[in-house]
Amino acid sequence: MKKIFSIVLCFSLSLLLPSCKRKKLTEVVEVPLPSAEEKITIGQPDDVSAIDGQFSLVKLPYEYNALSPSIDILTMEMHYSKHYLTYTNNLNKLVAEDPTLIDLSIEDILKKCDGTNADLKNNAGGYYNHGLFWEGMSPKSGGQPKDTLASLITRDFGSFEVFKTQFSDAADKQFGSGWAWLVVDKTGKLQVTSTPNQDNPLMPKQIVSGTPLLNLDVWEHAYYLDYQYKRKRYIDNFFKIINWKKVSERYEEATAKK
Numbered sequence: 001m002k003k004i005f006s007i008v009l010c011f012s013l014s015l016l017l018p019s020c021k022r023k024k025l026t027e028v029v030e031v032p033l034p035s036a037e038e039k040i041t042i043g044q045p046d047d048v049s050a051i052d053g054q055f056s057l058v059k060l061p062y063e064y065n066a067l068s069p070s071i072d073i074l075t076m077e078m079h080y081s082k083h084y085l086t087y088t089n090n091l092n093k094l095v096a097e098d099p100t101l102i103d104l105s106i107e108d109i110l111k112k113c114d115g116t117n118a119d120l121k122n123n124a125g126g127y128y129n130h131g132l133f134w135e136g137m138s139p140k141s142g143g144q145p146k147d148t149l150a151s152l153i154t155r156d157f158g159s160f161e162v163f164k165t166q167f168s169d170a171a172d173k174q175f176g177s178g179w180a181w182l183v184v185d186k187t188g189k190l191q192v193t194s195t196p197n198q199d200n201p202l203m204p205k206q207i208v209s210g211t212p213l214l215n216l217d218v219w220e221h222a223y224y225l226d227y228q229y230k231r232k233r234y235i236d237n238f239f240k241i242i243n244w245k246k247v248s249e250r251y252e253e254a255t256a257k258k
């Protein structure tokens with residue numbers, strides 16, 4: 001209301017006082033150029049390395065821009081080189097301080113994450129979840145799974161579309177930060193679930209336990225730069241870049257161990 005009043009007042013005065021109008025027309029608005037520090041530069045995935053320790057970064061199997069437009073280049077760079085790197089470095093520091101964790105695989109560490117050590121749970125989860133996430137996506141992929149995995153999805157969900165709806169709902173309805181998952185449980189059945197924070201289905205006390213086959217990061221850092229509040233659109237576009245070949249390999253590996 002104030003703004004409208006000011007505009008009307010200025011317009012009225014401009015009729016009476018030509019100087020008011022002249023001043024607006026000649027007004028110069030200076031827009032500062034970004035400094036060298038502020039200039040956005042995009043690095044390369046291979047430029048990123050974790051501190052020396054038990055765990056290395058999973059190598060990003062594509063360039064930062066490879067998943068665009070589903071995931072934009074800046075989101076990928078920040079996610080991999082900042083968020084993922086931080087989880088990895090923190091995990092390496094925690095493992096170095098705890099002799100009971102030395103030489104354990106990440107899966108065995110996750111099985112010990114019952115919540116008594118929140119730092120370990122968050123950073124071991126962050127390390128594992130993101131590594132799985134990077135490899136579960138690929139440029140020029142998406143579509144639907146084939147062969148065994150396609151049959152299993154039909155067997156356990158009824159159809160691919162039903163699975164897609166369940167997975168999308170799990171991702172969309174996860175309150176706050178977390179992940180959506182497709183897992184194979186100990187009976188060999190495929191299940192969809194979601195977890196808060198950096199929890200995952202390998203940790204104790206989860207609603208659904210199983211071996212992860214596919215996951216989707218729904219922390220805001222995974223999509224907010226490009227999608228803002230439109231998480232659903234991000235989820236829809238994720239289906240265009242799922243690496244179903246990798247998901248099938250994970251199923252084969254998980255069931256071969258049993």
Ligand SMILES: [Fe+2]
Nearest residue numbers: 083217219222
């Ligand atoms: Fe993330």
